[in-house]
Amino acid sequence: MRLIVEGWRFISQSYAVVNQFQLLELLNRPDVQLYHREMPYLQDWQAATGLLSPAEEAQLRTIPEPPDSLQSEAVLRMQMPFDFSPSNHSRHLVVFGLTEYGKVHNAMVQCMGVSDFGRVHRQSEATILTSSNWSRQGFIQSGADANRIRVVPLGVNPRVCHPLPGEERQALRRRLGIEDQFIFLNVSSQHPRKGIRPLLKAFAQVVQRHPQARLVLKGTTGLYGSQKYIQSALDEVLTPQERDRVLANLAYIGQDLSFAEVVQLYQAADAYISPYLAEGFNLPVLEAIACGTPVICTAGGPTDDFTQSSFAIRVTAEQIWQEICGEQRLLFNPDIESLIAAMERVINDRDFRENANHLGSQFVQKNYTWSKTVDHLVNVLWSSMDHFADVVPV
Incomplete structure (x- = not known):
């Protein structure tokens, strides 16, 4: 599967943290051909080094940027504001997002440049990827199509996150x-x-x-x-x-x-x-x-x-x-x-x-390891493509 991820790396913002850990796990998947497009940071955020290990940051930098002509099986967007506009690279678009306040709040809707979040999602072909059932309900409360919202939890790296001996x-x-x-x-x-x-x-x-x-x-x-x-x-x-x-x-x-x-x-x-x-x-x-x-x-x-x-x-x-x-x-x-x-x-x-x-x-x-949660992610990416008749073959 060719997968293009559009998102942030090298900052401590939560979406970027999730993106980086998912990318590192996806790099371990021989059946995934991975590309990454770095999206503009918000406000005056500055990239930083040293948040992950030198080896991990080097791995992240090896991910190629997709050529403009590349067609992929899926595009995964890991950024804010949410963007449901069609991709030039694939009909299959998955947009990661979270709702904290029981709905998509007005500031996010305004940043998206739309007037009705639910209508925009329903009129798109995008699948929403979110991390909790609470967040999923917030998207539904905001009018999103419940049939195109998938819950995939976040994870940890057990080689790093583990108890220390006494x-x-x-x-x-x-x-x-x-x-x-x-x-x-x-x-x-x-x-x-x-x-x-x-x-x-x-x-x-x-x-x-x-x-x-x-x-x-x-x-x-x-x-x-x-x-x-x-x-x-x-x-x-x-x-x-x-x-x-x-x-x-x-x-x-x-x-x-x-x-x-x-x-x-x-x-x-x-x-x-x-x-x-x-x-x-x-x-x-x-x-x-x-x-x-x-x-x-x-x-x-x-x-x-x-x-x-x-x-x-x-x-x-x-x-x-x-x-x-x-x-x-x-x-x-x-x-x-x-x-x-x-x-x-x-x-x-x-x-x-x-x-x-x-x-x-x-x-x-x-x-809840990243290995297990990325298994779920890959399954969502594949299963969400089933309704497309013109999926690009591997």
């Missing part, structure tokens, strides 16, 4: 200077929809009763300006006393780290926490589970697809429609007391943490 983990924690602390970790843009406000509010209470608790926030200052979201949350949702307690036990990492360095954060942490308000998949939760780290996350959203009670605590959350940027968007409202209880449980329940270390990583290796 002595190696303790040595890592010593190097990081956290051996006597209980580390809650969150890796995200720190945008309000990621749950920074309920997280800081709950942590202010937890650290008062558990002074060994520390909160590590991994954001991206260059790409997202993450620090401004944290500062706003500190100033607007905490009392002066709560703010002082949190700041004394808070660490922020804003610089770009390699994926291997982020994995070390997962491996060193005692718990991963994500009380999100809106998400399309939430890959860091899956990566943390693969590394043997127990997770705390919002109940009812996309993480329901890949979390179980043996290694995850789901925080009770109310679904509410709220006006944002002049439109109604669907948000989760995590219950603060449920969040505090989850954080205290994971601190106090050593058996839960030890079981999560084994059961979570085993679950991910069985179900």
